[in-house]
Amino acid sequence: MRNVAQNPKEPRERILEAGALLFAKKGYAAVSVREIAEAANVNVAMISYYFAGKAGVLKEIILRYFDDVQAIFDKIWSRKLRSEEALKTFVNELVDVMKNKTIFCKVAITEMPFNLPEFSEFKAEVARRHVEYIRQGLQLLKLFVEDERLNSIIAPAAISLIFSHFLFLPFIEKVWNIEINDEYYDLYAKTISTLLFDGLNGIKSSFKNLIGDVK
Amino acid sequence: MRNVAQNPKEPRERILEAGALLFAKKGYAAVSVREIAEAANVNVAMISYYFAGKAGVLKEIILRYFDDVQAIFDKIWSRKLRSEEALKTFVNELVDVMKNKTIFCKVAITEMPFNLPEFSEFKAEVARRHVEYIRQGLQLLKLFVEDERLNSIIAPAAISLIFSHFLFLPFIEKVWNIEINDEYYDLYAKTISTLLFDGLNGIKSSFKNLIGDVK
Amino acid sequence: MRNVAQNPKEPRERILEAGALLFAKKGYAAVSVREIAEAANVNVAMISYYFAGKAGVLKEIILRYFDDVQAIFDKIWSRKLRSEEALKTFVNELVDVMKNKTIFCKVAITEMPFNLPEFSEFKAEVARRHVEYIRQGLQLLKLFVEDERLNSIIAPAAISLIFSHFLFLPFIEKVWNIEINDEYYDLYAKTISTLLFDGLNGIKSSFKNLIGDVK
Amino acid sequence: MRNVAQNPKEPRERILEAGALLFAKKGYAAVSVREIAEAANVNVAMISYYFAGKAGVLKEIILRYFDDVQAIFDKIWSRKLRSEEALKTFVNELVDVMKNKTIFCKVAITEMPFNLPEFSEFKAEVARRHVEYIRQGLQLLKLFVEDERLNSIIAPAAISLIFSHFLFLPFIEKVWNIEINDEYYDLYAKTISTLLFDGLNGIKSSFKNLIGDVK
DNA sequence: AATGAATGAGCATTCATTCAT
DNA sequence: TATGAATGAATGCTCATTCAT
Numbered sequence: 001m002r003n004v005a006q007n008p009k010e011p012r013e014r015i016l017e018a019g020a021l022l023f024a025k026k027g028y029a030a031v032s033v034r035e036i037a038e039a040a041n042v043n044v045a046m047i048s049y050y051f052a053g054k055a056g057v058l059k060e061i062i063l064r065y066f067d068d069v070q071a072i073f074d075k076i077w078s079r080k081l082r083s084e085e086a087l088k089t090f091v092n093e094l095v096d097v098m099k100n101k102t103i104f105c106k107v108a109i110t111e112m113p114f115n116l117p118e119f120s121e122f123k124a125e126v127a128r129r130h131v132e133y134i135r136q137g138l139q140l141l142k143l144f145v146e147d148e149r150l151n152s153i154i155a156p157a158a159i160s161l162i163f164s165h166f167l168f169l170p171f172i173e174k175v176w177n178i179e180i181n182d183e184y185y186d187l188y189a190k191t192i193s194t195l196l197f198d199g200l201n202g203i204k205s206s207f208k209n210l211i212g213d214v215k
Numbered sequence: 216m217r218n219v220a221q222n223p224k225e226p227r228e229r230i231l232e233a234g235a236l237l238f239a240k241k242g243y244a245a246v247s248v249r250e251i252a253e254a255a256n257v258n259v260a261m262i263s264y265y266f267a268g269k270a271g272v273l274k275e276i277i278l279r280y281f282d283d284v285q286a287i288f289d290k291i292w293s294r295k296l297r298s299e300e301a302l303k304t305f306v307n308e309l310v311d312v313m314k315n316k317t318i319f320c321k322v323a324i325t326e327m328p329f330n331l332p333e334f335s336e337f338k339a340e341v342a343r344r345h346v347e348y349i350r351q352g353l354q355l356l357k358l359f360v361e362d363e364r365l366n367s368i369i370a371p372a373a374i375s376l377i378f379s380h381f382l383f384l385p386f387i388e389k390v391w392n393i394e395i396n397d398e399y400y401d402l403y404a405k406t407i408s409t410l411l412f413d414g415l416n417g418i419k420s421s422f423k424n425l426i427g428d429v430k
Numbered sequence: 431m432r433n434v435a436q437n438p439k440e441p442r443e444r445i446l447e448a449g450a451l452l453f454a455k456k457g458y459a460a461v462s463v464r465e466i467a468e469a470a471n472v473n474v475a476m477i478s479y480y481f482a483g484k485a486g487v488l489k490e491i492i493l494r495y496f497d498d499v500q501a502i503f504d505k506i507w508s509r510k511l512r513s514e515e516a517l518k519t520f521v522n523e524l525v526d527v528m529k530n531k532t533i534f535c536k537v538a539i540t541e542m543p544f545n546l547p548e549f550s551e552f553k554a555e556v557a558r559r560h561v562e563y564i565r566q567g568l569q570l571l572k573l574f575v576e577d578e579r580l581n582s583i584i585a586p587a588a589i590s591l592i593f594s595h596f597l598f599l600p601f602i603e604k605v606w607n608i609e610i611n612d613e614y615y616d617l618y619a620k621t622i623s624t625l626l627f628d629g630l631n632g633i634k635s636s637f638k639n640l641i642g643d644v645k
Numbered sequence: 646m647r648n649v650a651q652n653p654k655e656p657r658e659r660i661l662e663a664g665a666l667l668f669a670k671k672g673y674a675a676v677s678v679r680e681i682a683e684a685a686n687v688n689v690a691m692i693s694y695y696f697a698g699k700a701g702v703l704k705e706i707i708l709r710y711f712d713d714v715q716a717i718f719d720k721i722w723s724r725k726l727r728s729e730e731a732l733k734t735f736v737n738e739l740v741d742v743m744k745n746k747t748i749f750c751k752v753a754i755t756e757m758p759f760n761l762p763e764f765s766e767f768k769a770e771v772a773r774r775h776v777e778y779i780r781q782g783l784q785l786l787k788l789f790v791e792d793e794r795l796n797s798i799i800a801p802a803a804i805s806l807i808f809s810h811f812l813f814l815p816f817i818e819k820v821w822n823i824e825i826n827d828e829y830y831d832l833y834a835k836t837i838s839t840l841l842f843d844g845l846n847g848i849k850s851s852f853k854n855l856i857g858d859v860k
Numbered sequence: 861a862a863t864g865a866a867t868g869a870g871c872a873t874t875c876a877t878t879c880a881t
Numbered sequence: 882t883a884t885g886a887a888t889g890a891a892t893g894c895t896c897a898t899t900c901a902t
Contacts, residue, residue, distance in 0.1 A: 030244035160379030195414035202413025460674035594805030628847025629840035
């Protein structure tokens, strides 16, 4: 059901977008179902009806984001890209997703550090689904390491880097006087790609002892 | 008054630490004053008494974090460190702050992307206070750029990178089976330093046209 | 909607009556929503649901009282009564309203002297709506005066006189040992009418110089 | 102790005046002890210390008002004034008290209609103390009546009339554009006196059957 | 006489959810 | 599907008062 093309005018979709917008702005816990219902122009009860509660809305938002991430990984595998190109493609595609589905991405990223009981199982499940992707990604970049600790540093660092713009957006808008448009996002993708690629190369040469042989 | 060393047994301090712990775990909006009061073993009314409301607790937490960040900047200026050493010192010191005041840092970082009305003025003020530090930091790294857009990408990227561990901590603990101790944080600081230094050098050579001359 | 006849068993109406009773007895500020909810046999949340908060209940009560006052004025205009009859009709009708909707009247009158911020705008609006009625009333009684000061004395004096019984009711019950019934209210209306009519005539002859010519 | 001349700078007195001002503005129940303490520039605990709680402040305010009223009655008895002069003196003196101790009077009058449990005994006591004065006043005006009902109408009516200005002051200021000064209060006293005297004469002639012979 | 910390009860309001229609 | 009334718990906060100092 989730993948079926949906009319954005359908209530279910309106709820999802209104929810994502509000969660992105104020954080999941600070948003009430009434707010969402008003923004989506539906009756409050419809949120429980469609998503079995407020938590269901967030879960769906996060799942949609992860579907997109998964699609990016699949694309890279299927194209059998090599290290540098794979990395650049990954960054470019991820920035593209962020540009087009900003609010969904921002919600998925900003809610990740929190540990609300009603999501602990859900998050564990999502994590499990993506562990393998992350491992394969690190292998592809010739960065798979015997020492798991290095993996546990690099993977979040990369994700965090790519999403930095979205995490700090309110701050950025206050501090710098810039116009954020397509051109900006091109520069953004190029800058982050470079930083990440050269940075990871630096790690590869600095930590030779820690980096294992991958077939 | 805020900087005076305080007995952690004092109610004010207990509230602050209990608040930070809970905000770090569940996010500001998901925590109730009653929860904080119980954890801090004080009467609910004391939270309003000392901090003029729940929002006051978060503000104090964020201010304390920013005081530490400011101290790091001041240290670097006063030592007149050069580019590479300055960067490494910055990362090391910041990781050190994160290690010792993890929950305060995590709260400051994770609440930044949100835009609750009761904090908008406060955040603007904090932003203003730190703009100059960030600018000077970029100058020191010979990364001050004519094109403001590049600054607006690099600065958040660096911060985001350094804090990546704390943003993804719950995720990391689920995916990797590692022990997080002092040794781990040493490796973490070294890895992030390398990634950032080599990455920024990559940017310097790739974007020569955008980077201005700084004395 | 406000004027539609409503089943007194409807929650909205029960809240209104319970609220009026309690406000009349203890004053608006001394009554809690929980008290009202219990007395009206509704859930506490229903008070905010129907009236957008405790203040909304008082506003509705006052509006209902003023609707009745307005209806009396309209009745007098439409009947084209002359001075003496108009005055007697006014007093009689007002005493009648007071008798039948005692608590609503008492609340409207006793809360008028206070200036709570949440009502200042509302009261100004109500005042505006009734200024014209009062002016026309004074004209009808041939008491419209060039000197606005006299108007500002007479109008409140008349209202105050008519409501005196309700303002001092608790006091009256303590001091005099009387039974308050329909007969009592007949005597009350007659006494107040006489006092007011003869008193105003006295003013007319004593202050000839201040009283302007009205057609 | 209450009658001893007190330095208005003494905390006790400051509390009393700050309390009266706030009670007059917002009503007893809507005022917090902290508000009073701040306005009086004393510590919160001092209110309980001097007056044994918030209720004690109101009681003292009301007592002071009644002392003044009692003094007026005593003056009239001692001067052995006759009906008309007695009435005019009463009104004039009362208006004078109102002018000079506006807030104390307003509080005493506006809190009278309410029946808070913590004051029921106090109010009964105050009522008892003044019943005799009122009876004697009515006798003096040759208005003492066999039918107690008429007394129970006239006495509150007179008081209510005299205080009408203070009950409706916020309303008056909104509706009429007048300057309230000494001259205004002179006119006020004269108008109310006339209204009351002529009105009561009207009653005397209209209700001959009800008015008994007094020696 | 005066303070400020502390308490526990109470405040109005909002919450997510349910349910009859 | 969709509504709006209704619920009971929980929200942040303020209350008058007390008490050790």
